[in-house]
Amino acid sequence: MIGRVEIRTRGKGLHEITAKVQALVEESAMRDGVCTVLIQHTSASLTIQENADPSAARDLEAWLDRHVPENDPHFTHTLEGPDDMPSHIKAALTSTTLSVPVVDGRLGLGTWQGIYVWEHRRRGSVRRCLIHLGP
Amino acid sequence: MIGRVEIRTRGKGLHEITAKVQALVEESAMRDGVCTVLIQHTSASLTIQENADPSAARDLEAWLDRHVPENDPHFTHTLEGPDDMPSHIKAALTSTTLSVPVVDGRLGLGTWQGIYVWEHRRRGSVRRCLIHLGP
Amino acid sequence: MIGRVEIRTRGKGLHEITAKVQALVEESAMRDGVCTVLIQHTSASLTIQENADPSAARDLEAWLDRHVPENDPHFTHTLEGPDDMPSHIKAALTSTTLSVPVVDGRLGLGTWQGIYVWEHRRRGSVRRCLIHLGP
Numbered sequence: 001m002i003g004r005v006e007i008r009t010r011g012k013g014l015h016e017i018t019a020k021v022q023a024l025v026e027e028s029a030m031r032d033g034v035c036t037v038l039i040q041h042t043s044a045s046l047t048i049q050e051n052a053d054p055s056a057a058r059d060l061e062a063w064l065d066r067h068v069p070e071n072d073p074h075f076t077h078t079l080e081g082p083d084d085m086p087s088h089i090k091a092a093l094t095s096t097t098l099s100v101p102v103v104d105g106r107l108g109l110g111t112w113q114g115i116y117v118w119e120h121r122r123r124g125s126v127r128r129c130l131i132h133l134g135p
Numbered sequence: 136m137i138g139r140v141e142i143r144t145r146g147k148g149l150h151e152i153t154a155k156v157q158a159l160v161e162e163s164a165m166r167d168g169v170c171t172v173l174i175q176h177t178s179a180s181l182t183i184q185e186n187a188d189p190s191a192a193r194d195l196e197a198w199l200d201r202h203v204p205e206n207d208p209h210f211t212h213t214l215e216g217p218d219d220m221p222s223h224i225k226a227a228l229t230s231t232t233l234s235v236p237v238v239d240g241r242l243g244l245g246t247w248q249g250i251y252v253w254e255h256r257r258r259g260s261v262r263r264c265l266i267h268l269g270p
Numbered sequence: 271m272i273g274r275v276e277i278r279t280r281g282k283g284l285h286e287i288t289a290k291v292q293a294l295v296e297e298s299a300m301r302d303g304v305c306t307v308l309i310q311h312t313s314a315s316l317t318i319q320e321n322a323d324p325s326a327a328r329d330l331e332a333w334l335d336r337h338v339p340e341n342d343p344h345f346t347h348t349l350e351g352p353d354d355m356p357s358h359i360k361a362a363l364t365s366t367t368l369s370v371p372v373v374d375g376r377l378g379l380g381t382w383q384g385i386y387v388w389e390h391r392r393r394g395s396v397r398r399c400l401i402h403l404g405p
Contacts, residue, residue: 002302002373032137034171034267036304036369040380042320048231050177050223055212059220060227062209067202067337074332077325085329088320092330096318096383097369099171099232101267103137108265110175113231130378132304132371134405135269167272169306169402183366185312185358190347194355195362197344202337234306234367236402238272243400245310248366270404 001028003131005037007117009124012065012083014049014057014116021100021115021131022107028133031105036132037098037115043087044119044127045094051114064090087120094118102133136163138266140172142252144259147200147218149184149192149251156235156250156266157242163268166240171267172233172250178222179254179262180229186249199225222255229253237268271298273401275307277387279394282335282353284319284327284386291370291385291401292377298403301375306402307368307385313357314389314397315364321384334360357390364388372403 003024009015025035039046050056068089070082077085098115101108109115117127138159144150160170174181185191203224205217212220233250236243244250252262273294279285295305309316320326338359340352347355368385371378379385387397 002371002378032267034169034269034304036371038369038371038378040378040383042318042380042382047227048177049227053212056177056220056223059210059212060224063203063207063224064227066209068333072333074336075329077323077329079323085326088326089330089333092317092319092334093228093363095230095232095365097365099173099234099369101137101171101173101265103265108137108173108175108267110177110263112177113175128380130371130373132302132378134304167402169304169404182362183312184362188347191355191358194345194347195359198338198342198359199362201344228363230365230367234308234369236272236306236308236400238400243272243308243310243402245312245398247312248310 001133005129005131008126009119011124012119013061014118016114016116018114024131025102025107030102030133033102033133033135035100035102038130039096040128040130042091043121044117045091045096046098047094047116047118048113049116050112052112083122090120136268140264143261144254146259147254148196149253151249151251153249159266160237160242165237165268168237168268168270170235170237173265174231175263175265177226178256179252180226180231181233182229182251182253183248184251185247187247218257225255271403275399278396279389281394282389283331284388286384286386288384294401295372295377300372300403303372303403303405305370305372308400309366310398310400312361313391314387315361315366316368317364317386317388318383319386320382322382353392360390
């Protein structure tokens, strides 16, 4: 089965999509298999991270922002704004595709794991993920 | 087929699990397909790296430790110790899921490639990977 | 179906393989499914990046080169040359496997996305990717 998850982000940071992906798993009625997630953008990415304490997500975002700062004088790809080139680098350092085994009709994530869209543009955007559920 | 690989790590660094994953491929009797590996933790991760020279693994570990150091004064998520926040960042920069084609009953890795659990906590822990083998 | 994509790189940087992977999808006659790509090397990697403006690829390459420089005095794994250890670190920070959903016989990439082999050795090499196409 092919499904889609779409979210409207309103700025940089992690946006959890676990419940939306799990809803597709249930819609598929699949018991065991693999859920493949692709984010169809190069200025946002995917990550599986801790879903318990929001301070972890904030520190993660801040670390990446300090290490891939805007206005790096080395950048030449600057036409789309100071947050554009950092967003491509951040996407390359994190994930564009994820593959999560499904067991007994549930995403096989660990207790504290969630699936996140990681927005790297200041203004955010509508972000589209393509989901495949297969045996 | 769903399988599990569990290892006890005793400190930071790479712990090879290739043989355990290959054993599951053999147990499944699958000839061609995909082996999906998910580590069910956010303070350890996965990587496919060189399995020939241990100095490469040591340099890799040391590089990551220098670039995501403990006791960074910017961190606020510090309740679980100085190695907790760095471990989440290291996990985000490496991999939580991997997908390895299986050919003729063998993981299709290159000659020098091995699958590793990358422990990011000082004391280590029991680390669980969920494995899916499918067509 | 198992397929292979082989390219000859002639130096560091991104080498697009989207058309070659799409050709395998067409050869398989698969409508919906998943395309799994594994690069069988530890000194080159995979990424999905913007395929529109070459300046983005150049800035990305330059950023990674500045952050994982050759001749870092901390490195001990230096027998194969100054670009060897950086190449393993760069591979660990990017991707060795990718999973791309296939929809209606086409790789389900976003409009501006391409699949790239990322060469990390100065001289380049023949780089082999193993491709699996499954339901």
